[in-house]
Amino acid sequence: xxxxxxxxxxxxxxxxxxxxxxxxxxxxxxxxxxxxxxxxxxxxxxxxxxxxxxxxxxxxxxxxxxxxxxxxxxxxxxxxxxxxxxxxxxxxxxxxxxxxxxxxxxxxxxxxxxxxxxxxxxxxxxxxxxxxxxxxxxxxxxxxxxxxxxxxxxxxxxxxxxxxxxxxxxxxxxxxxxxxx
Numbered sequence: 001x002x003x004x005x006x007x008x009x010x011x012x013x014x015x016x017x018x019x020x021x022x023x024x025x026x027x028x029x030x031x032x033x034x035x036x037x038x039x040x041x042x043x044x045x046x047x048x049x050x051x052x053x054x055x056x057x058x059x060x061x062x063x064x065x066x067x068x069x070x071x072x073x074x075x076x077x078x079x080x081x082x083x084x085x086x087x088x089x090x091x092x093x094x095x096x097x098x099x100x101x102x103x104x105x106x107x108x109x110x111x112x113x114x115x116x117x118x119x120x121x122x123x124x125x126x127x128x129x130x131x132x133x134x135x136x137x138x139x140x141x142x143x144x145x146x147x148x149x150x151x152x153x154x155x156x157x158x159x160x161x162x163x164x165x166x167x168x169x170x171x172x173x174x175x176x177x178x179x180x181x
Contacts, residue, residue: 005149014094029072035159036123046124050151053128069168072150076164078102079117080154083162089119099166100106105110110148110171114140118163124153127163140167 025031047068055065069082079102082093091099103112116137118127130136147170154162 013179015128023104033153035144036121036160036161038153038155038161046153047151050124051149053061053125054114054149055130058142061142064147066146066167068150069108069148069150071106072103072112072148072166072168073152074150075099075102075106075108075112076150076166077152077154078106079115080152080162080164083117083164084154084160087180089117091115091117091164103166103168108148108168111169113146113167113169115141115167116163116165118161120161120163121159122161123164128165131165140165145169170175 046070051066051068058065079093079099083089086094093102097105100112103110116131118130120127120130122130125175128141131141146167148168150164150166152164156162
């Protein structure tokens with residue numbers, strides 16, 4: 001009998017060690033946000049994940065899929081870092097450049113049609129969702145004449161992320177990548 005009680009006690013002790021503490025709650029009773037840290041190994045997953053999500057949204061609306069443009073990616077990366085340096089989310093570079101200027105500088109052969117930006121601690125999916133909830137930023141993503149997508153970010157050591165999404169009219173490099181759903 002003592003052996004079975006000891007085994008029962010030991011089992012309860014082991015199981016109690018397996019349970020985790022609930023996440024800390026904020027004053028609203030919801031779990032506090034966790035820092036979303038992006039590692040170098042996440043880059044492809046994030047970029048292609050956004051391309052897939054954008055193309056799924058566009059397919060549902062009956063508009064053509066976008067191809068990933070290396071040139072627009074480069075322009076988006078430059079602007080994400082520059083917004084961090086300026087410490088403000090806006091569409092002009094510290095040198096006064098516009099999204100059109102940055103696309104041309106990066107060698108994009110098409111026309112830049114639109115740019116979405118964000119300063120946040122949210123994930124790429126949460127950011128895309130926020131863009132889709134606002135007509136102006138949704139229009140950049142859903143523009144029927146768009147053929148190319150550029151997407152990049154810069155994450156500060158504090159965890160703050162500066163996201164940039166660009167759409168273009170086409171005529172990108174022969175290395176553009178389209179992902180079919």
